[in-house]
Amino acid sequence: MHDNELIPAQLTLPVRLPVVALLNKPVFPGIFLPMMVNTPSDLRAVELSEENGGFIALLLVREAGEEPRDTSHFYDVGVVAKIVKKVNLPDGTINIFISTQKRCKAIKFMGSEQPYMIAVEYLEEIGDKNSNELKAMVRSLLQEMKSVSENNPFFNEEIRLNMLNIDEPGRIADIITSILNIDRDQLQKILETLDIKTRLEQALMLIKREQEVSRIQKKVSKQLNERIEKSQREYFLREELKAIKAELGEGVSDPKTMELERIRDAITKLDLTGEVKEHVERELEKFSIIDANTSEYSVVRNYLDLIISLPWHATEQAEIDIERGKEILDEDHYGLDDVKERILEYLAVRKLKKDAKGSIICLVGPPGVGKTSIGRSIARSLQREFFRFSVGGMRDEAEIKGHRRTYVGAMPGKFIQGMKVVKTRNPVFMIDEIDKMGVSYQGDPAGALLEVLDPEQNATFRDNYLDLPFDLSEVMFIATANTLDTIPQPLLDRMEVIRLSGYTEDEKVEIAKRYIIPKSLKKSGLNKEHVRYDRSALKAIALGYAREAGMRHYEQLIDRIHRKVAKKIALNEAEELPIKITESSLEIYLKRAPFKDEDIKKVTRPGMVIGLAWTAFGGDTLMIEAVAIPGKSGLQLTGQMGDVMKESANIAYTFARLYLATKGKASDEREFFERHTIHLHIPAGATPKDGPSAGITMASAMISLAVGKPVKKTLAMTGELSLVGNVLAIGGLKEKSLAARRLKIKEVIIPKANAKDLQEIPENVKENITFHPIDRMEKAIELLFDQE
Incomplete structure (x- = not known):
């Protein structure tokens, strides 16, 4: 306008x-x-x-x-x-x-x-609009603008005519400034400048900068054109050279042609069909015409190399030998009888039904119990290739399904990479730490795993990089996890869960003798003539130094002993060989044991109760402590409890208060909660705790406190409590039983609904422990105190 x-x-x-x-x-x-x-x-x-x-x-x-x-x-x-x-x-x-x-x-x-x-x-502009200085600056500005307008599409003919017709210096500066490509903050600063001369100076400076940018742009464009012309000229010369050599019968031996022939021969041997064949032929044709000096050349070559490396045809199945599988599992692992039995059942189904699909094993247990090594044993018993990768901390969906081939650094996902490594259609894939995947703006890896692990979909799995249907249905998938709580339910539904609970001290001693000590001796450059262990020393390590469910820390302790032994031998400080490791000499090598019998959680006063808990590191014991503060009624909770445990504590408080109000033997017991604030605490306050299995434990602590009697010193319990006093089922009974055995507990109160789970607990764990299945909290109260 x-x-x-x-x-x-x-x-x-x-x-x-x-x-x-x-x-x-x-x-x-x-x-x-x-x-x-x-x-x-x-x-x-x-x-x-x-x-x-x-x-x-x-x-x-x-x-x-x-x-x-x-x-x-x-x-x-x-x-x-x-x-x-x-x-x-x-x-x-x-x-x-x-x-x-x-x-x-x-x-x-x-x-x-x-x-x-x-x-x-x-705001009014500052300056004499008719001064000769401003007129000269306007004339200079319009002249400089002509050179810029030739290359700037924003300076159309209408704008140039408008500026020639405007006689106000300030408006000319404003129009030119608004058209130039300038930072918004700089534009705002010019808008706030009222002095006309200053604005004209700024406009002149900006046009000079625009001229410099335009000059550099022309220079870059010229260099680029020269480079393209040179590349095209070299390409035509090479083509002419090939034609001349062909006429002379000298053959063609340039690297690109040799690479093309290599890939073409390899693809011919693959004998591809259908969509895959059509797609590969198109890529091969593209590869033949691309200049070897371009980045796209390496992208297409890497893609074709991947296709050549993948096993496109079915692999001949090796006969599954159940007896051999049993021997390998027994050879590689001590104990875990129920786990081995379930694996052998799985192998038997695979033997009878060759195309068995849908059976995806998920090994769940604390760290160090042998989940990964069991996966290796399964692969060895099946005589299959083994490929392991961890998805712990993975947040990018492309790690599973690959990146799209839109940039030079694109890569296929873990599964296609694994198939390229094993070069067989029926390997064993172990997916470690499946419970530790994350979600981010880059996608949900757990959602991508659904397609891979679903037997109805993985026969035509499409990796984003490969972009072709690839059959993963013959792959045996084994996942490992420490806990099931963080695995999405749709993913968990596709897997058969096998739990590895942990080891008793006797099992740890046998594992150490059979596997850990020979392996550690070899790693330390020693042999059995250098060091000898007493059985009591190995048991003392399990009880005093490595009480966790797995064997990882136990192995680290054995390594530490062997390093100190190796040092003694290297410095000729050993008085005689073999060096004997006894229970009394452990402190020389491992210092003082962190766990002593006197350190075991003990009930010393009313309000203290031992509870059994399940964690991602196995079973554990919790000491629940309750004290009463005279004053108004109320409940105070400490010890880093989660929301679920806080609800259990409130339910336990309400039940204990109601129980004593109606069944208390004396007025002090019936009115105890009216006259006291109850403070309930779970030690190790820096450690977060949550879960629905401590209800009866917290109620027992409050009732013990109210009646003024300590509970039995060798009694532990686990179970969830409803508001009306029903005892509800819990999980992880086997792990909790192992924790009770380590603490030398004699009696364990469990929910009646979990009585059927006792048959899954090994006899050596249940030995010397009396289990009391109950369905009502009143029955638990009857078992709390010693008979008077």
Whole structure:
């Protein structure tokens, strides 16, 4: 729009204006332009403008692209604009055509609700518009602009004519500044500059910079064109050279042709069919015409190399020998009889039904119990290749399904990488730490695993990089986890869970003798003639140093002993060989044992009860402590309890209070909770604890406290409590029983619903422990105290 179409400058402007927010860059005075209005606050501001002649204030927000949250997010200086035309669009938004008038400054915001109304002060330019100095600067500015306008598409013919017709130096500076590609903060700073001379100087400086950018751009473009011309010339010369050699019968021996022939021969031997064959032939054709000096050449070559490396045809199945599988499992692992039995059952099904699908094993247990080594044993018993990778901490879905081939560094997912390594269609894949996957903006790896592990889908699995159907149905998948709680339910439903609970001290001694000590001796450069262990020493390590469920820490301790023995032998400090490791000499090699009999949790006063807990590291014992503080009634909880455990504590408090109020033998017992605040604590307060199996333990601690009697010293318990006194089932009974045995517990109270689980606990674990299955809390109370 030409100057004479703009609103006259002498038009009376209002002193109060509604604000329309500019998110990207400011607008300068003297310009006619369209604007899309789509936010509710800006739409309301346009409506309010009709009350004062269609005028609005255009203010830039301080954070680029962000809607203003309050008045402090606006710059103070903007422009006043007149809405010349308004067009209502079908989607509820408005397209307005505005004519910007003058610079204005927000003196005050009227209210804090959007749309904002501001009281404005109109800013006048500083400087003599008719001075010879400004005229000379304008002439220089217009001359410099001509060279820039030849390469800048924003300087169209209409803009050039408008600038020639404008006789105000300030407006020429504003128009040129608004067209140039400048940072928004710099534009705002120029908008706030009222001195005309300063604005003209800034415009001149910006045009000079634009000229320099244009010069560099031409130089780069010229160099690029020269490089392309040279590459094309070399390509045609090479093609001519090949044709000449072919005519002379010398053959073709350039690297690209040799690579092409190698890949073509390998693909021919694969004998591909259908979609895969068509896709590979297209890629091969593309590879034959791509220049070897381009980046795309290496991308296509790597892709074709992957296709060559993958096992596309079914592998001949080796006969499954159940007896051999049993021998291997017994050879590699001591104990774990129920686990071995379930694995042998699995192998038997595979033997009878060759195409058995859907059986995906998930080995669940504490660290160090042998989950990964069992996977290796299964692969050895099946005579299959073994490939292991961990998904612990994985947050990128592309790690499972691969990256799309849109950039040079793209790679296939872990499963296709594994198939490339094993080069067989029926390997054993072990997916470690499946319970430790994460979720991020890059996707959900657990969701991607659903497709891989689903037998109905993995026969035509499509990796994003490969982008071809690949059959994973013959792969045997074994997953490992420490806990099932963090595995998504749809993923867990596809797997058959086998639990590895942990080892007793006797089992640890046998494992140490058979596997750990010979392996550690070899690693330390020793042999059985250098060191000899007493059985009592091995048992003392299990009881005093390594009480966790697994064997990892136990193995580290044996390694430490062997390192010290190796040092003695190397320095000739050994008095005689073999060096004997006895229970009394352990402190020389391992220092003081962290666990002693006197350190075992013991009940010493009323309000103390031993509970059994299950953790990702195996079974454990918790000492529940309760004390009574005289005063008003109430319950205080400490010890880093989670929400579920806090609910259990409140239920236990309510039950204990109701029980004693109705069945207390004396008034002191019946009114105990009315006159005391109960403080319930679980030691090791820095360790978070949660779970639904400590209800009866906390209720027992409160009742013991109220009646003033300590519970039996060798009694432990586990079970969830309902509000009306029912004892509910729990999980992880085997792990909890192992923890009770380590603590030398004689009696264990368990829910009646878990009585059937006792048959899964080895006899040597249940030995010397009396289990009391109960269904009501009253029965537990009868078992708490010694008979008087």
